[in-house]
Amino acid sequence: VNELTHRPEPGPPGAGGAAEPTIKVAALREGTVIDHLPAGTALKVLSVLGIKFEGAVTIGLNLDSAKLGRKDIIKIERREVTPQEVAKIALISPRSSFSIIRDFQVARKFTPTLPDTIENLIKCPNPSCISNSTWALTKFNVLRTDPLRVRCYYCERSLKKEEIELL
Amino acid sequence: VTTLRPSLSGRDLVSMRDISREDLLAILDEAVEFEDYERPILRGKVLGSLFFEPSTRTNLSFTSAMQRLGGSTLGFADAKVSSTAKGESLVDTIRVVENYCDIVLIRHPLEGAARLAAESTAKPVINAGDGTNQHPTQTLLDLYTIRQRRGRLDNLKIAFIGDLKYSRTVHSLIETLTHFDNELFLVSPQSLRLPREFLEELDARGTVYSEDENFFSIAPDVDILYTTRIQQERFPDPVEYEKVKNAYRIDRAAIERIGGNVTVMHPLPRLNEIARDLDDYPGSAYFDQARNGVTVRKAVLSLLLGVGRE
Numbered sequence: 001v002n003e004l005t006h007r008p009e010p011g012p013p014g015a016g017g018a019a020e021p022t023i024k025v026a027a028l029r030e031g032t033v034i035d036h037l038p039a040g041t042a043l044k045v046l047s048v049l050g051i052k053f054e055g056a057v058t059i060g061l062n063l064d065s066a067k068l069g070r071k072d073i074i075k076i077e078r079r080e081v082t083p084q085e086v087a088k089i090a091l092i093s094p095r096s097s098f099s100i101i102r103d104f105q106v107a108r109k110f111t112p113t114l115p116d117t118i119e120n121l122i123k124c125p126n127p128s129c130i131s132n133s134t135w136a137l138t139k140f141n142v143l144r145t146d147p148l149r150v151r152c153y154y155c156e157r158s159l160k161k162e163e164i165e166l167l
Numbered sequence: 168v169t170t171l172r173p174s175l176s177g178r179d180l181v182s183m184r185d186i187s188r189e190d191l192l193a194i195l196d197e198a199v200e201f202e203d204y205e206r207p208i209l210r211g212k213v214l215g216s217l218f219f220e221p222s223t224r225t226n227l228s229f230t231s232a233m234q235r236l237g238g239s240t241l242g243f244a245d246a247k248v249s250s251t252a253k254g255e256s257l258v259d260t261i262r263v264v265e266n267y268c269d270i271v272l273i274r275h276p277l278e279g280a281a282r283l284a285a286e287s288t289a290k291p292v293i294n295a296g297d298g299t300n301q302h303p304t305q306t307l308l309d310l311y312t313i314r315q316r317r318g319r320l321d322n323l324k325i326a327f328i329g330d331l332k333y334s335r336t337v338h339s340l341i342e343t344l345t346h347f348d349n350e351l352f353l354v355s356p357q358s359l360r361l362p363r364e365f366l367e368e369l370d371a372r373g374t375v376y377s378e379d380e381n382f383f384s385i386a387p388d389v390d391i392l393y394t395t396r397i398q399q400e401r402f403p404d405p406v407e408y409e410k411v412k413n414a415y416r417i418d419r420a421a422i423e424r425i426g427g428n429v430t431v432m433h434p435l436p437r438l439n440e441i442a443r444d445l446d447d448y449p450g451s452a453y454f455d456q457a458r459n460g461v462t463v464r465k466a467v468l469s470l471l472l473g474v475g476r477e
Contacts, residue, residue, distance in 0.1 A: 128298050130257070130279035154279025156182060156300050158364055 031055060032081050033099040034074040034089065036065065041093050042072035048088045048166065054078045086112045088121055091164060094145060114142050118150065123165045129155035138167065176473030179285040179292045182301045183339050188346040195311050198459075198466035200476060207237025208474050215268030216242030217260065217284075218295070219275040224435070224457070225295050225302075229272055232464035241267060261287040270472055273297075291471040299335050304467060305434060306339040308460045309393075312452050315459065316430040317390055320344075326352035326385045329395035329415050329440060331361040336434045337395055338365060345369065351376035352385045356411040359401065382415060387425050392417065393432045394440050418442035422450070432456060 037045060039062050046059070055077025065071035080100050081089070089096060090112035100108040118140045124131045131138045131154045139153035148161040175190060186194075214233045218226055221244060230240045242264070257280060264271065265288040273284050274295040281294030281301070296302040314320050325344070327337050331353055341351065341361070345368065353361050353376055360378060369376050377384070385392075394417055402408035416439055422429060433441055433453040445451050469475065 126278060128276070128278050130275075130277045130283050130297075133257075133277065152279065154282050155298070156184065156278070 027104060028075055028077055028101040029104055031075065031077045031079055031101050033101065034076075034081075035071070035097045035099070036067060037072040037074065037093050037096045038068060039063075039070035039072055042074055044092055045072075045074060045089050045096075048092065049076070049081070049085055084121075087115060087118060088166060090114050091118070091121065091148070091161075091166065094148065114145055114148075117141050117153065121167055122150065122159075123167050124152045124155060124157070125159070125163065125165060126152065126155045126157050129157070131155070175470040177291055178471060179281075179294075180303050180467060180471060181281045181285050181292060181294045183303045183306050183343045184301075186303070186343075191307075191310070191343070191346065194307060194463070194466055194470065195314060197470060198307075198311055198463045201462050201465040201469070204465065204476060205235045206477050208477055209233065209236040209238030209468065209472065212238040212270070212468075212472055212474070213268040214238060214240045214242075214270055214272055214468070215264045216240050216244075216272045217246075217264060217274070218242070218244045219246045219257075219273070219280070221245045222274050222296060224460075225274065225304075228457070228460045229293075229295065229304075229464050229468075231461050232468055235461070236465055236468065238468070242272070257283060258287045261292075265290045270468065293467065293471065296335075299333065301339060302335055303339070304460070304464055305336055306343050307467070308456055308463045309336070309340050309432065309434075310343065311459045311463050312432060312456050313391060313430070315455070316450075316452055321347040321349060323349045323390040324352065324386055324388060325349055325391040325393065326354060326389050327361075327393045327395070328354045328382065328417070330359045330397045330401065331355040331395075332359040333398070333401060334395045337361075337393070340393065341365060342368060345372040345374055349374070350386075352389065353378045354380070354382055354385060354415070356380060356397075356414070358407070359397065359411075380414075382417075382421065383424065385425055388427050389425065389429055391430050391432060392422075394437075395434065396436070396438055396440055412439075416440055416442065417445065419444045419448060422448065 034045060042059050042061055053076060058075040060073040062070050063073060081098060086098065095111065097109065097111050099106050120138055122138055122140050124138055129152060140150040141153055143149040143151050143158060149158055151158040214229065216226065216229060226244055233240050261271065261284045269290065271284060271288060271290055271292045272295050273281050273292060275281065275297050278298035278300040281292060281297045285292040294301055294303055310320060317323055331337050342365065351374060357380060397411060397415065399408050429450050431441065431445060431451045435453055435457065
C-alpha cells in the first residue's frame with residue numbers, strides 16, 4: 001500500500017495512547033516499498049541493495065506492527081528491486097512484503113519466495129569446498145524455508161539461517 | 168542383452184543423495200547378477216581414472232571391475248594436490264580427459280569436486296571420494312554386504328562404533344539407511360559423536376536410534392557391528408586418544424559377550440579396532456566388503472555406461 005502517511009498498525013488491546021502519532025512520509029510516484037521487515041534488518045537489507053540510489057530513501061526503524069510487534073520499513077524512490085535482490089532479501093527476511101509503485105499506484109505487491117536453488121548469493125563457509133576455489137560458482141539448494149535450511153550443491157554441507165553469509 | 172534401467176544409463180554417481188530407494192535397490196539387484204560375471208561386455212570402453220589424491224584400494228577395485236568386463240583404464244593415481252586443487256584446472260582437466268574416455272572416475276581432496284566435474288562433461292562421472300563428503304560406491308558395497316549377510320535391508324539392529332564424527336563412510340551409510348526401517352546404536356566417545364545434522368535427519372525420518380559411549384550398551388541381538396578407525400590426529404591430547412583407543416576394540420571375547428549371531432563390518436584399513444582372532448569368525452564380513460566392492464562397481468559401470476549383460 002502506498003501510504004501517504006505511515007500510521008502505526010493497531011497494537012495489542014490496551015497498548016498505545018488515545019492520540020496515535022502519525023509519521024509524515026512522502027508518497028512514492030515510482031519505486032519500491034519493502035514492508036514487514038523484522039526490526040533491526042532494514043540496514044542489512046539496504047546493504048544488499050547497495051548505496052547507489054537516484055531518489056530519496058526513507059527508512060522506518062522499530063515501528064509498531066500488529067504482525068511482528070516491531071518492524072522496519074524501507075521506501076525507495078525511482079528504483080524497482082530486481083528478482084536477484086528479492087531473493088537476497090528473502091534470505092534475510094523471508095516474510096517481508098514488496099510493493100512496486102508506478103505512478104502513485106501499487107503496480108504489484110508480493111512476498112518474496114525463495115527459489116529451489118540459489119546461485120551466487122551465498123558464500124560456502126567450508127574452506128574445503130570446491131566452490132571456494134577459483135572458477136566454481138556458488139549454488140545452494142533450499143531444503144526448508146521455515147526455519148531456513150540450505151545445502152551447498154557442491155560440498156553438501158547444510159547451513160542454518162544464522163550460518164548464511166551473503167556474497 | 169538384459170533390459171537396463173534407462174534411468175541410470177548416462178547418469179552420474181556423485182552422491183547417495185541423488186539415488187532414490189528404487190534406483191538403489193535396482194543397482195544392488197543388478198550387482199547380484201555380476202557376482203563371478205566376467206564376460207567382456209565393456210570391450211572398447213575406457214575408464215578415465217583421475218586420482219587427485221591417492222587411494223590404492225578404490226583405484227585397484229575399479230580397475231579390476233573394468234578389466235574383468237573387458238574394458239580398460241587410463242589416468243593417474245596421484246597428483247600434486249597443490250597444483251591441481253584449484254577448481255579452474257579441475258574443469259580444464261575434465262574437459263581434456265573426457266575426450267580420452269567413456270566414463271570418468273574422480274577422487275579429489277576438495278568437497279564438491281566430483282559435482283563440479285560432472286557439470287563439466289556430458290560423460291558419466293563417478294565420485295570415488297571428495298574430501299569428507301561422499302564416496303557412493305563404498306555405501307553401495309556396504310549395503311550390498313549387509314543384504315548379502317542378513318538377507319534384507321530393513322528390520323535390522325545396526326551398531327556403528329568408533330569415530331562417528333568424521334567418518335564419511337558412516338555418515339553416508341546412516342543417511343542412506345533412512346530409506347529403510349532399522350534401529351541404530353551409535354557408540355562413540357563423547358568427542359566423536361555423530362554430528363547434530365545427521366541426528367536431526369534421523370529424527371525427521373523417524374529412525375529409532377540410541378547413543379552411548381559404552382560398547383556393551385548394544386542390544387544382545389544386534390545384527391550388524393559397523394566399526395571404524397579412530398584416528399589419532401583427531402585428538403589434540405594424546406592422553407585422550409590412549410583412553411579411547413582400546414575402548415572400542417572388538418575381539419572374539421567381546422563378540423561372545425554380546426552373544427548372538429552378529430555380522431562384523433569395517434571399511435578397512437583397520438589398525439587394532441578388530442582383533443586378528445575375529446578373522447576366522449564366521450560373522451566377519453570385512454574382506455567380503457572388499458570383494459563386493461568389485462562386484463558392485465562392475466554393476467555400476469555397466470549401468471552408467473548403458474551396456475547390459477550378454
